[in-house]
Amino acid sequence: MLKALVLDYITKGESVNEGRIISLALEQMGWDVELIKKPRKARFIDALFKAYDKNLIHISAHSTDRNLSYSAADRGVITVDEIRDYFVQRLKYDEMRLDNVVILFSGCDSASRNWVELFLKSLNAKYYIGAFGEPSIAEGILFPLHIYFDLWGAQKRMGIKRAFDNAVRCVRTEAKWRLFPE
Numbered sequence: 001m002l003k004a005l006v007l008d009y010i011t012k013g014e015s016v017n018e019g020r021i022i023s024l025a026l027e028q029m030g031w032d033v034e035l036i037k038k039p040r041k042a043r044f045i046d047a048l049f050k051a052y053d054k055n056l057i058h059i060s061a062h063s064t065d066r067n068l069s070y071s072a073a074d075r076g077v078i079t080v081d082e083i084r085d086y087f088v089q090r091l092k093y094d095e096m097r098l099d100n101v102v103i104l105f106s107g108c109d110s111a112s113r114n115w116v117e118l119f120l121k122s123l124n125a126k127y128y129i130g131a132f133g134e135p136s137i138a139e140g141i142l143f144p145l146h147i148y149f150d151l152w153g154a155q156k157r158m159g160i161k162r163a164f165d166n167a168v169r170c171v172r173t174e175a176k177w178r179l180f181p182e
Helices: 018-028 041-049 080-090 113-122 137-152 160-170
Strands: 003-008 032-037 056-060 067-069 102-105 127-132 176-180
Touching: 003 018, 003 041, 018 032, 018 056, 018 137, 032 041, 041 080, 056 137, 080 113, 102 113, 102 137, 113 127, 137 160, 160 176
Parallel strands: 003 032, 003 056, 056 102, 102 127
Antiparallel strands: 127 176
């Protein structure tokens, strides 16, 4: 059974439950889904750390090129360095492996060099998908779901490059989405 972690770090009033919608769609496809909604900072990082057994990590969050932001005081800003340091303090470099994992981060500028390097080089993810620009909430739902259905849906089972290219072609987006490695 395919396993997914969906981390929804978007302020409650600004989202139409992006993480919940992604989770429900994956569950309908037969996935074992762990949804973590509006976690505190420590819970977010710890869940990411424990996701080595997942096939997919979907992150819904506001971001800049260096951090995830959340407006509630008890949630806080999570930086690229904090995530990397959390892994480094607990594992040797060669143990930091998310090598069977596809990570899709739907935040603004999530395709920036810092996020790509964190997930591909530091944490050794297999694939990383992020956006340049500002994806809308609807885009953060529709674009990933298009990829997930093409990649893992019952009828399709296409490769990730083809599923990504198909989503780019079929979904009208505000942001420019990128698949890494290219």
